[in-house]
Every structure is written in C-alpha cells, then in structure tokens.
Amino acid sequence: MSIGGATLDALRVTLQVASVATLLSAPVGVALGYLLARREFAGKSVVETLVALPLVLPPTAIGYLLLRLFARHGWLGADTLGFDPDVLLTWRGAVLAAATMSLPLVARTARVAFEEVPARLETMGESLGLTRANVFARITLPLAKRGLIAALLLGFCRALGEFGATIVVAGNIAGRTQTLALAIFDDMQLGRDDHALQLIGISVVIAFACIFVVERLQRRARGEA
Amino acid sequence: MSAPGLELRLRLPLAPFDLDVEFATSARTLGVFGPSGAGKTSLLEAVAGWREVEAGAVRFNGDTWLDTELGVRTAPSQRGVGYVPQDLLLFPHWSVERNVLAGVERGGAADVERVLAVLELGDLRARDIETISGGEKQRVALARALCSQPKLLLLDEPLGALDRALRRRILPYLLRVRDEFRVPLVLVSHDATEVAALCDEVVLLEAGRVVARGAPSVVFASDEGWRAVGDEFENVLTGAVASVGASTATIALGDALLEVPRSALEVGQRAVVSVRADDVLIATERPRGLSARNVLAARIERVFGESEARVLARLERDGAAMWIDLTSGAIRELELRPEREVFLVIKTRSCRVLSARGE
Numbered sequence: 347m348s349i350g351g352a353t354l355d356a357l358r359v360t361l362q363v364a365s366v367a368t369l370l371s372a373p374v375g376v377a378l379g380y381l382l383a384r385r386e387f388a389g390k391s392v393v394e395t396l397v398a399l400p401l402v403l404p405p406t407a408i409g410y411l412l413l414r415l416f417a418r419h420g421w422l423g424a425d426t427l428g429f430d431p432d433v434l435l436t437w438r439g440a441v442l443a444a445a446t447m448s449l450p451l452v453a454r455t456a457r458v459a460f461e462e463v464p465a466r467l468e469t470m471g472e473s474l475g476l477t478r479a480n481v482f483a484r485i486t487l488p489l490a491k492r493g494l495i496a497a498l499l500l501g502f503c504r505a506l507g508e509f510g511a512t513i514v515v516a517g518n519i520a521g522r523t524q525t526l527a528l529a530i531f532d533d534m535q536l537g538r539d540d541h542a543l544q545l546i547g548i549s550v551v552i553a554f555a556c557i558f559v560v561e562r563l564q565r566r567a568r569g570e571a
Numbered sequence: 572m573s574a575p576g577l578e579l580r581l582r583l584p585l586a587p588f589d590l591d592v593e594f595a596t597s598a599r600t601l602g603v604f605g606p607s608g609a610g611k612t613s614l615l616e617a618v619a620g621w622r623e624v625e626a627g628a629v630r631f632n633g634d635t636w637l638d639t640e641l642g643v644r645t646a647p648s649q650r651g652v653g654y655v656p657q658d659l660l661l662f663p664h665w666s667v668e669r670n671v672l673a674g675v676e677r678g679g680a681a682d683v684e685r686v687l688a689v690l691e692l693g694d695l696r697a698r699d700i701e702t703i704s705g706g707e708k709q710r711v712a713l714a715r716a717l718c719s720q721p722k723l724l725l726l727d728e729p730l731g732a733l734d735r736a737l738r739r740r741i742l743p744y745l746l747r748v749r750d751e752f753r754v755p756l757v758l759v760s761h762d763a764t765e766v767a768a769l770c771d772e773v774v775l776l777e778a779g780r781v782v783a784r785g786a787p788s789v790v791f792a793s794d795e796g797w798r799a800v801g802d803e804f805e806n807v808l809t810g811a812v813a814s815v816g817a818s819t820a821t822i823a824l825g826d827a828l829l830e831v832p833r834s835a836l837e838v839g840q841r842a843v844v845s846v847r848a849d850d851v852l853i854a855t856e857r858p859r860g861l862s863a864r865n866v867l868a869a870r871i872e873r874v875f876g877e878s879e880a881r882v883l884a885r886l887e888r889d890g891a892a893m894w895i896d897l898t899s900g901a902i903r904e905l906e907l908r909p910e911r912e913v914f915l916v917i918k919t920r921s922c923r924v925l926s927a928r929g930e
Contacts, residue, residue: 469621470660473647474719475677488664 353544355521356529363437363512363525364505367444371452371501376494378449379456380486384465401450405510409443412515416442439516440523444505452501459493460486462567492567496560503556506549577601577723577757581617581627585610590617590779598772600749602787603759605776605799611759612657614776615725618757619654620647631723648677653721653754657728659712661700667711668696674718681718689751690714690744706737710744717752724748724756730765735803738762739845739923745769746843746926763791763800768807768843768925775799788892792883797875805845805923806893812840812927819864819919825889830864831922840927849896850921853882854914855905865917869893871909874902882907884915 378397382390400408415422416433424430433439463486471481487494509527516523518532526545533542576597583590590610603611616622618629620636629637636645647654653674661670671692675681687693690710695703700711709729716724729745730738742765749756749769760766766773767787775783775790783795790796810822810829820836822829822844831844857866868887875881880899885892893915897907907913 464660466656466658467660467662469647470654470656471662471673473619473621473652473654474673474715475648476673485662 349544350541352520352529353541353548356524356526356545357548359437359440359521359523360506360525360527363440363444364502366441367448367505367508368452368498368502370441370445371449371505372498375449375452375497375501376456378453379458379497380460382453382457383460397453398450400447405447405508406514408446409511409514412439412443412446412511416515434515435517435519435523437516437523440508440512440525443511443515444508447508447511448501448504451504452497455497455500456490456494459490459497459567462493463489492563496563496567499556499560499563503553503560506552506556575632576755577618578628578630579614579618581614581624581629583613583617583622583625583627585613585779588779590614592774592776592779592781594774594781594784596772596774596784598770599753599755600770600772601755601757602766602770602773603757603776604763604766604773604790605761607761609776610779611761611776612727615654615727615757615759618723619652619725620645620650621654651677651720651722652725653716653719653723654725655712655716655727655729657731659708661708661712661715663700665700666696667692667698667700667703667707670700670711671696671714671718674715677719681720683718686714686717686752689747690717705733706741709733709741713744713748717748717754721754724754725759726756727759728761729758730762731760738765739925742768743926747928750926750928761801763787764803764805764807764845767791767805768845791894792873792892797873797881797883800881800894804848804894804896806848806851807925808844808846808889808891808893810842810844810889812836812838812842814838820924824867824886824891827867827886827888829867829917829922830919831924832919834924834927836924836927842927843925845923845925846893846917846921848881848894850917851893851895852916853884853895853897853901853905853907854916855911857914858916861916863916863918865915865919865922867915867917869913869915871907871911871913873909874907884913886915887912 382394414420416431417423419425422431433442467485468481471485507527513528518524518528526549530542530545578595580593581590590613592614603614605611613622617624624637624639626639635643636650637643671683675683690713692710692714695707730741733741758769770787773787773790774781775796783790783793791800808824810824813821813823813828815833815836815838818833819830820833822831822842836842869884870887871882871884873883877899880897880902882895882897883892884895
C-alpha cells in the first residue's frame with residue numbers, strides 16, 4: 347500500500363497546525379507555569395483551576411466557546427475587532443483549537459519543571475547581586491530546561507491528536523483543516539479501513555517518538571541519568 | 572548609631588519556641604553555638620536578610636539592615652554579606668570557576684586569583700560542580716562568598732555536613748580565611764572545637780534564647796556552657812614556632828614548649844594546634860621515664876560531671892585553658908579539685924597542627 351496524496355496532505359496539515367499551536371502555547375504556558383510555581387497572588391487557585399479546565403471539559407465545549415468568541419458578533423469577532431480575524435473554518439482555527447487544548451499540559455508540566463529548581467538557589471543568585479531577569483535567564487531557565495522541553499513536546503503531542511475542538515472551530519476540509527485525527531474519522535465514516543489504519547500507523551509513530559523523548563528528558567531532569 | 576560591630580534584636584516565631592535574642596558585639600569573629608534546633612540558622616538567615624523577622628533590628632558597623640519599627644528592610648544583595656548556607660547552594664550547572672565568579676557580580680574588584688590560591692582551588696577551576704567532593708564544594712562556596720567582597724561573612728555549620736576526618740581538614744582553610752582576608756565573620760556551629768579555634772566571642776543559644784556570651788574559653792567553662800561542649804572536644808592552642816627539627820617541631824606556649832609533629836612549619840610562625848580532650852593525661856607529680864614528650868605544668872580550675880567527667884585546667888605558663896576528659900574514678904583517686912597543681916601529659920602524635928602563618 348502506497349502513501350497517497352490525501353495522506354500526505356493530512357500529515358502536512360497536522361504537522362503545520364501542531365507546530366504553530368505549540369509556538370503559540372509555549373510562551374503563555376511557560377509564563378503561566380512560572381507564575382504558578384514561583385509567585386503568590388490573589389486568585390491563584392482560580393487561575394490554577396481555569397488553566398486545568400480544558401483537560402476535563404469536553405473538547406467540543408471548548409470548541410463551541412471558541413466558535414462563539416470568534417463569531418461575527420463575538421468578543422473577538424469581526425464586528426468587535428473592526429476586521430475579520432478569519433479564524434472559523436480555516437487552518438488558523440485549527441491552530442487556535444489545538445493551542446487552547448494543549449495549553450494546560452504545557453503550563454502544568456512547565457510548573458513542575460520550575461518547582462524542581464530549588465527557590466533558595468534563586469535567592470542566592472539575587473543576594474550575590476544578579477538581577478531577577480539574570481537569575482531567571484542564567485539559573486532558573488537552564489536548570490528547568492529539560493522539563494520545559496518536555497512540556498513543549500507534550501503540548502505538541504496533544505495538538506497532534508486534537509479532534510473535538512478542532513472539528514467545531516475549523517471544520518473538516520481536506521487539504522486545509524483536515525488533520526490526521528479528522529481524516530481518520532472521515533475514513534471510518536466512509537468505510538476506508540485500510541486508509542484509516544495507515545493514518546493511525548503514522549500517528550502512532552509520531553506520538554511514540556515524542557513521548558519516548560519526553561520520558562527520557564523527565565527521567566534525566568529527576569537525576570536518574 | 573555608629574557602634575562598630577553587629578547589633579541584633581530579633582524576635583521571630585519558630586516551632587516549638589520563638590527566637591528571641593538581643594545583643595551587640597564588636598568581636599571580629601563571633602560564634603553562634605548551641606544544640607541542633609536552637610534557632611542558630613534562623614538567626615543567621617535574619618542577618619543575611621533571607622528570613623522575615625516579626626520584630627527587631629539588625630545593624631552592622633552603623634548601617635541599619637533591618638528595623639521593623641522604622642520599616643527598614645535592606646535587600647540581601649545590598650547588605651554586603653557573604654552567606655555560606657549549610658546546603659551551600661552552589662549552581663549545579665556551572666563549573667567551579669563560574670560559581671566563584673558569580674560572587675564578583677556584586678563586588679567588583681575582588682582578587683579572584685588570591686581567593687583561589689588561599690583555598691587551593693586553582694586546579695579545580697574547570698571542573699563541574701557535580702564532580703567534586705564535599706570538602707571541595709565547601710571551599711568553592713567559601714570562595715564565592717569571599718569574591719563578593721563581603722563586609723561580613725556568615726558561615727552556617729561550615730563543617731557540619733562533613734565527617735570528622737574531613738572536618739579537621741577543612742578547619743585550616745577557615746583559619747586561613749579568617750587570618751588572610753580579615754573579614755568579620757559570624758560562624759554558626761554545634762562543634763565547640765570549631766568555635767574555640769575560630770571565634771573571639773561566642774553566643775550560646777538554647778531554645779531560641781541567649782544563655783551565655785563571652786570568650787569561648789569562658790563560656791565553655793561556665794555552668795551553662797560545659798554540657799553543650801559535647802564529646803570529642805579538641806583543645807585548640809596557639810603559639811609561636813620555636814624550633815623545627817627533622818621530624819618534630821616545638822611551639823612556645825608562653826614559655827612552656829609543646830613538641831608537635833613537624834608539618835610544614837617555619838621558626839617564628841604562629842601555629843594553631845589541636846589536642847583531643849581524651850588524649851591528655853593528668854599526673855599529680857611530674858612523671859619520669861615516660862615516652863610522651865610533653866609534660867606541662869597546670870592548675871585545675873574546675874571539675875565537671877559525675878559519670879563521664881571533664882576537668883578544666885589552665886596551663887601555668889601560658890594561661891591557656893585545656894579540657895581533659897577523664898573517668899570519675901580517676902578524678903576521685905587522684906583527688907583532683909580546683910586549685911590543685913598537676914602535670915598534663917601529651918604525646919607528640921596527639922598534637923595536630925591546624926595552621927601556621929607568618930607574623
């Protein structure tokens with residue numbers, strides 16, 4: 347069985363969407379992770395809960411909320427913004443859905459990565475005269491590095507497999523918004539079992555590689571060599 | 572206020588008691604001594620600015636670092652202290668040299684090469700922190716603190732994490748730091764030998780309170796102090812090197828002479844020598860026909876304890892205090908009591924030279 351154009355299209359769309367989604371969720375997730383690990387502020391537990399919400403809500407619910415947000419009359423719709431963000435039923439929508447769904451994983455994993463850096467090391471850095479920014483860049487970040495890479499990889503994996511929110515926001519348009527997850531669903535509906543299995547095989551290979559690397563990084567971050 | 576030295580008034584809650592201390596001292600080297608859990612580390616952290624203080628003030632050489640009534644709280648980096656905490660807090664992803672240079676961030680013109688030389692770290696500078704030994708890490712942390720050009724050095728149990736043999740190998744480095752850099756220092760310790768060797772003054776802390784304060788030889792001889800001294804005490808004696816032979820050297824303590832193993836001593840140097848309290852014998856008459864080379868006239872000052880007993884004697888010529896651990900049976904049979912004149916018998920090999928430096 348050869349790999350056809352439709353398969354390659356779905357693979358291309360998936361990698362594109364997941365990569366851009368990771369680029370979006372990375373800075374937000376890492377910043378949230380740092381905030382939750384190192385700062386005390388009013389309403390912290392509310393933020394913690396909100397960040398975790400996409401993990402447990404039905405993805406279609408998140409998708410629907412995004413749909414309402416970006417609809418013409420929504421808070422981020424064309425009427426409010428004064429221009430059309432062109433999110434719905436486009437690959438941008440798929441990116442947004444995937445980024446939203448993977449943010450909790452990125453933030454929570456990043457938080458653990460920061461928490462594993464002893465705060466007293468940062469205090470020592472500051473008392474030796476390093477600025478806070480310097481302490482972050484030269485001490486915290488390098489020591490949390492492995493955990494943070496794991497966080498991004500996990501976010502990327504979650505984006506790869508996103509289905510529920512994506513189909514609501516971006517639809518299922520072959521070659522444009524149809525990711526591997528959506529294509530597998532299509533193939534099953536249409537009885538193209540061979541093709542579905544091929545796509546599943548590709549998904550397994552990518553996910554296996556990512557998770558394998560994540561596990562190794564996290565083991566090394568815990569100092570188990 | 573512009574009194575030189577350290578002025579402390581602190582109250583902060585600890586479990587199961589509060590730390591509540593108030594004292595001022597102009598000692599150049601201050602020991603904070605007491606059993607584990609007495610509040611020593613909390614006191615040091617309050618001076619370093621690492622810990623919230625409920626009420627109190629910290630002043631050093633006239634600078635106010637903390638005053639809760641005036642609402643003054645100077646940031647740790649602005650206090651100019653070199654803090655070496657018990658867990659050292661070396662940066663594990665950096666080399667020895669980079670760790671040491673982190674101290675220069677604040678200080679500017681530190682003589683890094685001299686610090687590395689005094690602490691014998693030159694050969695280790697390129698090594699990863701994770702690959703060096705515990706004693707070496709201790710020296711790196713000291714070097715980093717010294718390179719930050721501290722006005723005051725704060726050392727928390729610098730020998731605490733090390734085993735006994737290693738402790739005695741690090742002590743000479745601390746003596747060197749004290750003598751070569753002449754930085755005022757506060758040393759937290761539960762090791763009386765360390766305090767006796769390094770400190771001009773000691774504060775005895777128990778359950779958050781100061782129970783005695785003064786010169787180590789006085790505090791350790793007090794009713795409050797002698798129990799806290801603990802086992803394995805080593806007497807620390809300082810004198811001038813009088814002569815150096817093939818395998819031994821003599822140290823003048825006043826005009827008494829102490830024969831010690833030769834080490835790397837030169838005539839005229841000041842030498843610090845330690846002798847374990849249970850390595851000293853007491854004779855009521857000057858002994859003859861004895862292989863031990865040192866027989867020093869002394870006068871008993873106090874006798875402590877019942878089962879495991881301890882005698883405090885003062886050398887006739889030098890006035891230095893010596894602790895001697897004996898059994899109570901020996902004390903009874905020899906009728907040892909205050910004011911009695913005795914002879915202290917010490918083998919050459921029981922003397923350990925900790926440090927020596929030119930005058």
